[in-house]
Amino acid sequence: MATKKTPQRPSPVPPKCGPCNGTGEVARTIRVGRKRRTVGQQAGICLACFGTGEATD
Numbered sequence: 001m002a003t004k005k006t007p008q009r010p011s012p013v014p015p016k017c018g019p020c021n022g023t024g025e026v027a028r029t030i031r032v033g034r035k036r037r038t039v040g041q042q043a044g045i046c047l048a049c050f051g052t053g054e055a056t057d
């Protein structure tokens, strides 16, 4: 199986990640207790881009 080589051509504008809108962070809902009561939100790392803010394909 041949591996696909990535061309060495940097894109001028990296595509923005959708879920975090390019910020690399997303708001996470914080829940506590067995009833999962929502106590607020906290910024967390975006799992779609792993904090880079750039969309991956």
Ligand SMILES: [Zn+2]
Pocket: 017, 018, 019, 020, 021, 022, 023, 024, 025, 046, 047, 048, 049, 050, 051, 052, 053, 054
């Ligand atoms: Zn993201």
